[in-house]
Amino acid sequence: MPRITAEEVRVVAHLARLSLTDEEVRLFTQQLDTILDYVQQLQRLKTESVSPTTHVLPLANVLRPDQITPSLDPETVAALAPQRKGRFIQVPKIIETEPG
Amino acid sequence: MSRPLWALTAHELADALRQGQVRPREAVEAVLERWQSTNTLLHAYLGVNAEAVRARAERLASQAPQGKLFGVPVAIKDNICVRAEETTCASRILRGFRPPYHATVVERLEAEGAIILGRLNMDEFAFGSSTESSAHGVTRNPWDATRIPGGSSGGSAAAVAADSAFAALGSDTGGSIRQPAAMCGVVGLKPTYGRVSRYGLIAFASSLDQIGPLAKDVTDAALLLEVIAGYDPRDSTSAEVPVPPYRERLTQGLQGLRIGIPRECFVDGLDPEVRRAVEEAIKVLRQLGAACEPTSLPHAEYAVATYYILATAEASSNLARFDGVQYGWRNAAPRGSLLEMYQRTRAEGFGAEAKRRIMLGTYVLSHGYYDAYYARALKVRTLIKQDFDRAFERFDCLVTPTAPTPAFRFGEKLEDPLSMYLSDIYTISVNLAGIPGISVPCGFSKTGLPIGLQVLAAPFQEERLLRAAYAYEQATAWHTRQPEVAETTPSR
Numbered sequence: 001m002p003r004i005t006a007e008e009v010r011v012v013a014h015l016a017r018l019s020l021t022d023e024e025v026r027l028f029t030q031q032l033d034t035i036l037d038y039v040q041q042l043q044r045l046k047t048e049s050v051s052p053t054t055h056v057l058p059l060a061n062v063l064r065p066d067q068i069t070p071s072l073d074p075e076t077v078a079a080l081a082p083q084r085k086g087r088f089i090q091v092p093k094i095i096e097t098e099p100g
Numbered sequence: 101m102s103r104p105l106w107a108l109t110a111h112e113l114a115d116a117l118r119q120g121q122v123r124p125r126e127a128v129e130a131v132l133e134r135w136q137s138t139n140t141l142l143h144a145y146l147g148v149n150a151e152a153v154r155a156r157a158e159r160l161a162s163q164a165p166q167g168k169l170f171g172v173p174v175a176i177k178d179n180i181c182v183r184a185e186e187t188t189c190a191s192r193i194l195r196g197f198r199p200p201y202h203a204t205v206v207e208r209l210e211a212e213g214a215i216i217l218g219r220l221n222m223d224e225f226a227f228g229s230s231t232e233s234s235a236h237g238v239t240r241n242p243w244d245a246t247r248i249p250g251g252s253s254g255g256s257a258a259a260v261a262a263d264s265a266f267a268a269l270g271s272d273t274g275g276s277i278r279q280p281a282a283m284c285g286v287v288g289l290k291p292t293y294g295r296v297s298r299y300g301l302i303a304f305a306s307s308l309d310q311i312g313p314l315a316k317d318v319t320d321a322a323l324l325l326e327v328i329a330g331y332d333p334r335d336s337t338s339a340e341v342p343v344p345p346y347r348e349r350l351t352q353g354l355q356g357l358r359i360g361i362p363r364e365c366f367v368d369g370l371d372p373e374v375r376r377a378v379e380e381a382i383k384v385l386r387q388l389g390a391a392c393e394p395t396s397l398p399h400a401e402y403a404v405a406t407y408y409i410l411a412t413a414e415a416s417s418n419l420a421r422f423d424g425v426q427y428g429w430r431n432a433a434p435r436g437s438l439l440e441m442y443q444r445t446r447a448e449g450f451g452a453e454a455k456r457r458i459m460l461g462t463y464v465l466s467h468g469y470y471d472a473y474y475a476r477a478l479k480v481r482t483l484i485k486q487d488f489d490r491a492f493e494r495f496d497c498l499v500t501p502t503a504p505t506p507a508f509r510f511g512e513k514l515e516d517p518l519s520m521y522l523s524d525i526y527t528i529s530v531n532l533a534g535i536p537g538i539s540v541p542c543g544f545s546k547t548g549l550p551i552g553l554q555v556l557a558a559p560f561q562e563e564r565l566l567r568a569a570y571a572y573e574q575a576t577a578w579h580t581r582q583p584e585v586a587e588t589t590p591s592r
Contacts, residue, residue: 009459016416016462017423018455019443028459031517035460038518039405042476045483052478053485055307055337056534056559057294062336076200082430091425092438 003036004029105130107582110172110266110320111347117171124157124171127266128215131173135218135264137587142240144249144259146178148218149185156215167213168327174209175217175265177256179226180311181300182206182216189302190234191224193449194428203300204335205269205311205328212327220255220268224451225419226276226304228252229523232514233453241284242583243549247507250280256314257284262585267324268314273304274407275503275527277312278539282502282552285541285581287569288314289321290527292559293534294339296325297332305414306337308407308531317579318540318570322346325562341560349563350570354388357568360395360495365526371505377543377551378501381572385499388571395495397487402480403529404521409464409477410532416461422449456517481532488533492558497568500526502539502552526554536562540569541578550578 006029013020020028074087083090105127108116116122132150139145153173160171176182179189181199183206188194206216223233231239231254239254241247242262249258253270257280260268270277272290281288289312296311303309313324329343361382366375386392424430424445431444450458464473491498504525513520530537535556542553553572557565573579 004463008463012459012463012466015466016458017420017439017442017446018450018458019440019447020455024455028456031456032460032463034518035408035521036463039409039473039477041405042402042409042480043472045399045402045480047476047479047483050479050482052475053481054478055293056485057337057339059337064333072200077426080197080200080427082196082424082428083432089425092436092441094438 003033106134106263108266109316110169110174111323113266114169114172114323118165120165124160124215125154127171128153128157128173131217131264131266138262138264138585140588141245141586142242142258142262142264143237144220144239144255144262144264145175146188146190146219146221146236146255147186153215153217160213160215165213167211168323169209170213171215172213172266173215173217175220175256175259175268176206177253177268177270178219178222179271179302180205180269181302182219185219187219187302189225190222190236191449191451191454192235192429193422193446197428199300201300204297204332206300208328217265220253220259222255223252224454225302225415226252226271226273227415227453227457229275229279229520230508230513231255231280232510233451235451238510241507242585243285244507244547247509247549248283250283250503250507252276252280253288253314254280257281257286257288260284260286260314260316261583263582267316267320269311269328270314271301271309271311272531273308273411274531275524277314278527278537278552278554279503279524281314281539283507283550285550285578285583286314286316287318287321287538287540287579288312289325289538289562290530290536291325291329291562292536294337295341295536295560295562296328297330297335297338299332299334303418305411306418307414308411318566318573319347319350321538322350322566339560344563346563346566350566352567354385354390354568354571357390357497357564358495359385359390359392359568360491360498361392362397362400362491362498362500363394364397364400365500369504369522369525370501373545374501374503374505374551378499378553381542381553382499384572384575385568388575390568392499395491395498397491397529399480399483399487400529403484403532404525406477406480406484406532407528408460408521409473410481412457412461413465413474414461416458416465419454419458422446424449453517484529485533488535496557496564498556500554500556502526502554506545506549506551530556535559536565538565538569540573542576543578544581
């Protein structure tokens with residue numbers, strides 16, 4: 001019984017905003033299956049009483065004074081965008097217009 | 101001087117520059133010449149802005165020497181932002197991206213007088229152990245051009261080994277500084293999580309990534325760490341822990357140092373030549389006065405599985421920002437929705453390994469699988485960390501091989517991602533535990549490929565591992581061996 005199916009790979013690709021070719025779907029299904037099979041070894045461990053480690057530093061909320069400091073100017077930032085119109089970043093149309 | 105200028109270590113060059121025996125311009129010309137004659141074969145560099153490098157050398161020449169790295173050219177991995185220089189993470193999706201600011205480490209290098217030399221090749225977004233996943237083509241190992249340099253900081257390791265950089269910065273998420281350092285016969289140091297600011301490092305896995313030096317010897321690694329380490333208010337995960345003068349403290353010797361040898365690191369899959377070299381190195385450490393004893397890291401075998409869940413989960417989130425909107429590259433096909441623009445841009449912008457990791461990371465975080473994979477891996481991470489905590493109650497340092505084999509051939513592991521992942525088996529647990537680790541040269545295979553020894557210490561005990569690595573280096577001659585790189589004239 002495979003750990004992941006081609007159909008699931010397509011769903012995950014959609015969640016990840018990747019369009020995959022049929023060949024990629026075939027390859028990733030097989031490769032992800034092998035990797036997921038390998039990581040099953042973690043199921044052998046008893047972890048009920050273990051607390052999770054998200055990162056290793058003894059840090060909670062890191063706060064700073066609410067002060068205005070210099071930041072990048074809008075033109076510098078807008079100039080990085082692959083497509084822009086004036087001072088705006090341009091993207092394909094999001095809002096459909098009502099017919100008629 | 102009998103040796104060519106480019107063959108000096110960074111600290112030797114810094115001394116010569118400070119004393120006025122060498123001018124910054126001479127240092128720059130020497131290393132640019134070396135870069136030109138070796139890069140066609142090795143392809144360690146993605147780009148060098150020779151004009152900017154020369155201009156910076158001129159500016160420095162008009163000043164009195166000041167700073168720990170005054171006039172020393174240092175090269176930078178392509179995932180660390182250098183203002184106005186194209187920084188791509190060796191990915192098509194960041195083609196043309198010129199950061200509007202310096203990473204903190206770059207600022208710190210420049211504040212100490214260093215000259216930023218160029219950008220070094222890497223696995224795309226640091227996803228890999230061989231530098232084969234770079235969108236810009238492979239880097240070759242200076243010791244054998246038919247083999248990989250390791251990865252993901254393969255360009256950094258190859259440049260330092262071939263003397264086309266006096267020193268370099270890399271990043272290490274699962275071994276990406278130490279493993280290529282071992283495979284190219286140089287020194288590579290991954291600092292404690294939080295030791296070095298990551299502001300300006302393009303994120304792969306935020307709970308694991310650290311920036312660190314790749315260097316010609318241990319003294320250079322200590323010198324560079326001293327410069328780049330320390331608290332930075334712009335990185336809330338950087339630690340407010342004082343930075344000791346690492347270089348001054350190298351010479352304390354090994355008398356009384358307690359070293360643990362984890363038995364789990366000497367099992368099947370370890371190349372016999374690597375095993376022999378590491379066992380010989382342990383003998384040397386004993387002769388130098390260290391007390392070496394076996395120890396155990398019982399959960400070591402789970403490190404690779406834990407890592408490939410956590411690192412890919414974090415990577416899939418971090419890479420969501422590359423969508424063709426704010427920076428980098430976009431598929432600008434005139435028709436189609438915003439969603440299709442995202443999908444096309446990411447499908448064409450990311451290479452196969454990046455897609456594979458985004459897919460795996462998205463899957464383990466997705467509804468219905470989160471508890472079985474991600475939540476469980478976070479718990480196993482605790483068990484792995486506790487193994488190290490216990491070991492460091494008894495020992496000052498741990499010693500292991502850096503990589504299970506010397507450098508492999510191009511293509512050898514490309515079809516089988518899992519076998520590639522397993523080449524990081526000795527380095528990965530170190531990132532999960534957040535502790536510092538260093539790789540130093542400890543021998544060569546019969547075919548002349550370098551082998552690395554890994555030394556580990558408790559969090560923020562870089563001083564101890566540098567001290568052990570330095571004592572070992574001074575007692576052996578491995579670091580003085582140089583690869584013979586066939587020089588070529590670049591075709592223009």
